[in-house]
Amino acid sequence: MSESAVAPATAVDLADGEWHRLHPATPLLRGGFAFVAVAGFVLANLRERILGLFLGGPEGGPGGDPIDLIVRRGLIPLALVVVLVVLIVIIAIFWLSWRVHSFRITDELVEVRSGILFRTSRRGRLDRIQGINVGRPLFARLFGAARLDINVAGHDANVPLAYLSGRNADALRRLILQRASGSRETGTAAAQLEHDGSLGGMVTQRAREFVAPELDPQLAPPEAVVTMHPGRLLGSTVLHDRTVVFVLLVIAAVVLASAAHMFFVLFGVVPALLGIGSQIVRRFSRSLRYSIAATPDGVRVGYGLLSTNNETIPPGRIHSVEIQQPLLWRPADWWEVRINLASHSDRQEGGRRTSTILPVGSRAEVFRVLELVLPGIVHDASRELVVSGLARALPDDGYTGSPRRAAVLRWFSWRRNGFALEPEAVLLRRGAIWRSLVVVPTARMQSVSLRQGPLLRMLRLADVHVHTVAGPIRATLEDLDAVVAAGFFRDVAASGIAAAAADRSHRWRAQSDPRRAMPTMPTPPGATS
Amino acid sequence: MTDKIDIPVAPRGGLDPVPGEWRRVSPRYVWVDLVGSIISGLLTTAASTIPFWVTQLPVLLVIPAIVLLIAIVVAAFTPRRVRAIGYRLRDDDLLVRRGIMFQRFAAVPYGRMQLVDINRGPLARALGLAELKLVTAASASNITVPGLPMADAEQLRDQLVELAESRRAGL
Numbered sequence: 001m002s003e004s005a006v007a008p009a010t011a012v013d014l015a016d017g018e019w020h021r022l023h024p025a026t027p028l029l030r031g032g033f034a035f036v037a038v039a040g041f042v043l044a045n046l047r048e049r050i051l052g053l054f055l056g057g058p059e060g061g062p063g064g065d066p067i068d069l070i071v072r073r074g075l076i077p078l079a080l081v082v083v084l085v086v087l088i089v090i091i092a093i094f095w096l097s098w099r100v101h102s103f104r105i106t107d108e109l110v111e112v113r114s115g116i117l118f119r120t121s122r123r124g125r126l127d128r129i130q131g132i133n134v135g136r137p138l139f140a141r142l143f144g145a146a147r148l149d150i151n152v153a154g155h156d157a158n159v160p161l162a163y164l165s166g167r168n169a170d171a172l173r174r175l176i177l178q179r180a181s182g183s184r185e186t187g188t189a190a191a192q193l194e195h196d197g198s199l200g201g202m203v204t205q206r207a208r209e210f211v212a213p214e215l216d217p218q219l220a221p222p223e224a225v226v227t228m229h230p231g232r233l234l235g236s237t238v239l240h241d242r243t244v245v246f247v248l249l250v251i252a253a254v255v256l257a258s259a260a261h262m263f264f265v266l267f268g269v270v271p272a273l274l275g276i277g278s279q280i281v282r283r284f285s286r287s288l289r290y291s292i293a294a295t296p297d298g299v300r301v302g303y304g305l306l307s308t309n310n311e312t313i314p315p316g317r318i319h320s321v322e323i324q325q326p327l328l329w330r331p332a333d334w335w336e337v338r339i340n341l342a343s344h345s346d347r348q349e350g351g352r353r354t355s356t357i358l359p360v361g362s363r364a365e366v367f368r369v370l371e372l373v374l375p376g377i378v379h380d381a382s383r384e385l386v387v388s389g390l391a392r393a394l395p396d397d398g399y400t401g402s403p404r405r406a407a408v409l410r411w412f413s414w415r416r417n418g419f420a421l422e423p424e425a426v427l428l429r430r431g432a433i434w435r436s437l438v439v440v441p442t443a444r445m446q447s448v449s450l451r452q453g454p455l456l457r458m459l460r461l462a463d464v465h466v467h468t469v470a471g472p473i474r475a476t477l478e479d480l481d482a483v484v485a486a487g488f489f490r491d492v493a494a495s496g497i498a499a500a501a502a503d504r505s506h507r508w509r510a511q512s513d514p515r516r517a518m519p520t521m522p523t524p525p526g527a528t529s
Numbered sequence: 530m531t532d533k534i535d536i537p538v539a540p541r542g543g544l545d546p547v548p549g550e551w552r553r554v555s556p557r558y559v560w561v562d563l564v565g566s567i568i569s570g571l572l573t574t575a576a577s578t579i580p581f582w583v584t585q586l587p588v589l590l591v592i593p594a595i596v597l598l599i600a601i602v603v604a605a606f607t608p609r610r611v612r613a614i615g616y617r618l619r620d621d622d623l624l625v626r627r628g629i630m631f632q633r634f635a636a637v638p639y640g641r642m643q644l645v646d647i648n649r650g651p652l653a654r655a656l657g658l659a660e661l662k663l664v665t666a667a668s669a670s671n672i673t674v675p676g677l678p679m680a681d682a683e684q685l686r687d688q689l690v691e692l693a694e695s696r697r698a699g700l
Contacts, residue, residue, distance in 0.1 A: 450633070
């Protein structure tokens with residue numbers, strides 16, 4: 001696929017507010033696997049016939065094979081014409097869909113329009129960006145193409161630009177983030193991209209792009225980067241609760257089927273095993289090339305082995321964070337960190353977002369990640385609160401816990417079950433066997449509620465729910481003392497209002513000194529000549 | 530506007546996080562709630578007889594009996610439940626309370642409201658009532674104030690939208 005057609009268009013040209021087209025190979029990349037599969041199917045079926053054509057193999061019998069029919073009736077020219085017409089029509093449709101699929105990026109918004117018969121147009125406001133994802137599915141990676149997903153708040157609310165050339169995607173991401181940030185300076189950061197036109201240069205560049213790390217080490221100071229150790233990933237996968245369930249299910253199925261001759265259990269167990277197994281494999285393969293780092297425009301998370309993804313989440317877009325620990329990870333002191341984001345894209349291909357921002361990490365790495373995802377919240381003063389939020393409960397550790405009578409409902413966890421309220425964040429500590437700590441930035445909190453049913457009324461207990469955007473994390477704390485819970489409810493409501501009024505992360509660079517904001521941005525990976 | 534009253538504080542162990550006066554919803558809402566709970570009570574009772582029809586065991590008639598009893602109690606408490614619905618406009622947020630047995634208090638900052646809905650069912654419309662629904666970015670919020678007279682509901686909506694606009698924050 002020749003790239004020279006798009007090579008002269010630099011990112012600055014693409015973001016000038018005019019309509020532009022995508023990478024010319026887009027139709028091929030979108031239908032890539034289907035195309036290869038169909039071609040492979042046809043070739044596999046005609047293999048003997050093709051061999052026979054060249055080697056003069058045995059004549060086919062008088063079977064009902066359509067190709068025999070065509071040969072016998074002397075319809076070869078007609079068949080060739082039909083095939084040719086079909087091919088031309090398909091290519092024309094692909095070409096037309098590429099022609100009408102265009103996008104533009106202005107200072108305010110990004111808009112994509114597509115469709116031949118059913119026109120769709122999707123527009124997203126740049127200051128409402130929740131995250132930008134650069135995805136490189138395996139097939140697209142071979143062509144040096146990438147898809148840029150611009151996520152805005154909402155369900156399935158992403159504006160996809162699929163596909164762009166890899167360098168353009170990286171540069172566009174930087175430009176869009178810069179415009180979204182409210183920074184005054186425009187254009188200076190967008191490096192002009194140089195292009196080596198020769199074939200040899202293109203091949204080496206492709207190879208370099210393919211093996212390049214998802215994050216350019218120059219882009220972030222190395223101490224802000226967490227990378228995955230394969231050994232730890234393997235260990236954590238083996239010790240994960242999911243793996244334990246998997247192994248127990250296998251044992252139970254084998255025992256029941258062989259000893260008790262209850263073969264029908266296999267019908268129930270096998271689909272469950274397949275589901276859990278695929279989850280385990282997916283978590284492992286996604287996390288193999290995991291990396292996370294701070295950039296001037298937020299946290300950047302890269303993952304994926306063959307199909308890679310690289311997502312940037314601007315500051316103030318993370319609505320809650322949960323640090324949790326599967327039971328068997330405790331001796332190793334490993335933790336997993338998940339986040340809630342306001343945007344969810346349902347797209348499986350490329351645009352799939354992760355809620356797990358650290359698949360497994362030591363305590364030190366958890367703190368490094370927390371400093372990235374909750375800047376200004378996890379600092380020296382609140383660090384101790386997080387430390388005691390991960391440990392067993394102690395008196396005077398900063399958390400207000402459940403009273404002893406809550407042990408009726410929470411046999412083991414009533415001691416740990418507790419909260420701490422900082423001006424910038426609510427910390428909810430839960431669980432004794434499966435420990436977890438939820439941190440909700442008060443500036444992101446949507447509402448708060450206090451509940452009590454008859455059983456809790458008898459025990460003089462109450463639940464507090466802190467509402468954040470939908471996601472895997474539920475920020476609720478149950479079975480607190482009723483009076484304490486009422487006070488917590490009042491305080492959370494008040495600090496949420498105060499924090500929201502003071503919050504300026506919406507335009508995260510508008511306030512800061514423009515000279516200090518971003519002195520130099522290094523060129524993206526693969527752009528060095 | 531509806532009358533302001535002190536909702537009696539729930540007895541021992543009950544919640545009263547923000548003592549003070551609450552605005553109460555229209556007493557006519559009792560009829561809407563009553564009809565709703567009678568219909569749903571009858572439907573659940575009918576559904577709970579299915580085990581009996583399938584097995585023909587007379588013992589299983591206990592299930593619909595218990596369900597019916599619960600439904601009657603729920604319907605009987607409707608006036609008290611409606612009296613317990615209250616809301617209050619504070620400086621920066623809206624407080625909503627519901628329930629006697631299952632108490633629920635919620636606080637929504639004005640700046641967090643994404644939109645305000647007014648819903649009217651057939652019976653509520655006949656009685657001139659409307660339900661106000663507040664939508665935030667969190668689906669868990671799910672905050673409704675039922676049983677408002679139509680004029681009050683529209684006035685409250687306009688007031689809330691105005692307040693939300695003046696305190697607009699990001700997500």
